[in-house]
Amino acid sequence: MQDYIVVGGxxxxxxxxxxLKKLGKKVLLxxxxxxxxxxxxxxxxxxxxxxxGASTLVGLDENLPLDILLKILDIDKNTIPVLPIDPAIVVYTKDKVINRYKDFERAFEEIDKNFPYKNNKNLWNRVKKVSTNNWQNIYKLLPFNPKNYPDLLKKVITNLDYFLSGIKDSLMTAEKVIRHYIPDPDEDYKAFLNSQILMATQCYWDEVNFSFASMGLTYPNLSNYYVKGGMSNFLESIVKDDKNVLKKVKVKSISRVRDIFEVKTNKGEFYTKKVILNRTIWDYCELLDESLKDSFCEVSKKKYSKLxxxxxLYFAVKDENNLLSKHHYQILHDKNPYTDSYSFFVSVADPCxxxxxxxxxxxxxxxxxELWENLSKEEYTEKKEKLKEFILENLYKKIPQFRMLPKTDVMIGTPNTFNRYTGRYKGTVGGIPLRRKYTMLNYPMGITPIKGLYLVGDSVFPGQGYPGVTVGVFNLLLQVEEDFREVFYRYI
Ligand SMILES: Cc1cc2nc3c(=O)[nH]c(=O)nc-3n(C[C@H](O)[C@H](O)[C@H](O)COP(=O)(O)OP(=O)(O)OC[C@H]3O[C@@H](n4cnc5c(N)ncnc54)[C@H](O)[C@@H]3O)c2cc1C
Structure with missing residues (x-):
């Protein structure tokens, strides 16, 4: 009998x-x-x-979530297979190239050189101040799971300084604050700002508050890393061939017999007191048998729309002379009719x-x-080819080296591919867009209505990416594992 079974790696x-393993629990993944x-x-x-998908790792700076995680797990940071990268991203707008350097002053100079607006400095200073304040205070909010307004009020009162300092930035859209400094940014600057905000918040500037947007705008100012051997290697370096982390084991269904969960897999049945599902709030119910089904997934599907x-595209290029000298390029372009988006992100493997x-x-x-739903097989194949052509043409226009270099066949992924491999509902990725209309009471939390069954991942507070998902796990365990509290507060 396990204390916990974790479904999904x-x-x-x-x-x-x-x-959980570090806390001495009996646990399988x-x-x-x-x-x-x-x-x-x-x-x-x-x-x-x-x-x-993901290719940039952030969160290892002192006191950021992965730094705290490694301390909790007693893992030496130097054993993690990463290379620092700076600039984190090179952004190609219509006619500009902007290196997103880590050093804030250098990064600002680069932006100001390309978009010389009078009030730029004031805007970016505010962006920096707000995001720094957020990172410094994020753990103070934990455990965060307000169920009603009085609950939320208690949280506000215990963190009054933070809430008071951030209230304006949380209530106003990013667009409003930016326009306060730069009333009429040109199309190129707008596209640049929106692309940086979208990457981290899944929203455009008119949907997200300035507070969250500032964290997206300063993402490259955190230490960004390339993970040697691919992103999986970060997680592999944490679990280190642990025999209780079982790959190629698919959970087919979960039921409860009295107080115990039965987890049925392609490798047999397992029993556990508690279950942690690394699924989204939209699809975790797919794994529950009739006796455990609740309406939470269905309600969530409707509540969090427009995901x-x-x-x-996946391929390889022969680049022996390292003509592609950077790891990440972001290309802004006209609307892509096959995706409805205005930019794409290119990640290149390190020479090592x-x-x-x-x-x-x-x-x-x-x-x-919705652009990829209800297509016949022929339509789907044809659309994939067109998507590929659109992206490659735009890539070649900006970075001709990609056209010149010999390359392998291109594999094409769509929402259907994400659904097939990760199991995520309709291939939704990136978690909950941090829209203003979802108030603090509206963000989904990891505690489900089913006793002993919890959720982790980017669809629960505070959201996506390495830092967001890691904080989400801290938040859950602070609520359900007393032993964790003592360990956690030792390191923050
Ligand atoms: C294109 C793209 C680019 C991104 N870029 C970045 C980036 O550069 N940096 C960054 O930090 N974040 C980035 N993100 C966001 C980040 O990748 C995600 O937020 C994060 O990986 C989600 O983690 P998760 O814990 O929700 O798990 P998921 O990624 O959803 O993984 C769930 C796991 O559970 C497994 N699983 C599902 N069902 C079962 C079952 N029945 N039995 C067993 N296993 C099961 C799946 O196979 C999968 O491995 C990007 C995301 C995308 C899509």
Whole structure:
């Protein structure tokens, strides 16, 4: 009998598993694929690895979530297979190239050189101040699970300074604050700002508050890392061949017999007191048998609408002379009719991971799910080809080296692909868009209506990416595991 079974080896599942194990719990993790990481995983093809989606790692700076995690797990940061990258991203707008450097002053100069607006400095100083304040205070909010206004009020009162200092930035849209400094930014600057905000919040500037947007705008000012051997390797370096982390084990259904959960998999049945599902709030019910089904998933599907998926291209280029000298390029373009988005992100493997001169490339872009629904097989195949052509043409225009270099066949991923591999509902990725209309009472939390069954991952507070999902696990365990509180507060 296990204390916990963790279903899914994405970031949330692995972080939860590792902490529970460190706390001395009897715990198993089942991952249906043959690699860890889910959307932040790495698959292999013809000797090369390809990052599925995520390709930049942040959160290792002092006191950021991954730094705290490694301290809790007693893992030496130097053993993590990462390379610092700076600039984190090179952004190509219509006619500009902007290096997003880590050093704030240098990063600002680069922006100001390209978009010389009078009040730029004041705007970016405010962006920096707000995001720094958020990072410094995030743990004070935990455990965060306000159920009603009085509950929320208590949280506000205990963190009054933070709430008072941030209230204006939380109530106003990013657009409103930005326009306060720069009333009429040109189309290129607007596109640049929106692309940076979208990457981290899944929203455009008129949907998200300035507080969250500031964290997206300063993402490159945190230490950004390339993970050697692919993103899965970060999680592998945490679990280190742990025999209780079982890959290729697919959970088929979960039921409860009295106080115990029965977890049925393709490798047999397992019994546990508690279950942590690394699934989204929209689809976790798919795994529950009739006796456990609740209406939470269905309600969530309706409540959190307009979710993004992603479209991806995977291929390798022969780049022996390192003409592609950066790891991440972001290309802004006119609306992509096959995804409804205005930019895509290009990740290039480091020379240390090249095979016979070939470097693997992952290109990803936000994608509207409905554009890929209800297609016949022929329509689907044709649309994938058009998507590929659109992206490659735009890539070649901006960075001609990509056209010149010999390359392998291109594999194309769509929302259907994300659904098939990660199990996520309709291929939704990136978690909950941090829209203003979802108030603090509206964000989904990891505690489900079913006793002993919890959720981790990017669909629960505070959201996506390595830092967000890790904080979400801290938040859950602070509420359900007393032993964790003592450990956690030792390090923050
Ligand atoms: C294209 C793209 C680019 C991104 N870029 C970045 C980035 O650069 N940096 C960053 O930090 N974040 C990035 N993100 C966001 C980040 O990848 C996600 O927020 C994060 O990986 C989600 O983690 P999760 O814990 O929700 O798990 P998921 O990624 O959803 O993984 C869930 C896991 O559970 C497994 N599973 C599901 N059902 C079962 C079952 N029945 N039995 C067993 N196993 C099961 C799946 O196979 C999967 O491995 C990106 C996301 C995308 C899509």
């Amino acid at each position: 994405g970031i949330g599942g692995v972080v939860a598993y590792s902490i 089942f991952e249906k694929l043959d690699y860890l990481g889910g959307c932040a995983g790495t698959f292999k093809k013809d000797g090369l690895f390809y990052n599925v 993004w998926s992603s479209a991806t 991971d090249s095979v016979e001169g070939y470097k693997s490339i992952t290109i990803s872009t936000h994608c509207k799910i």
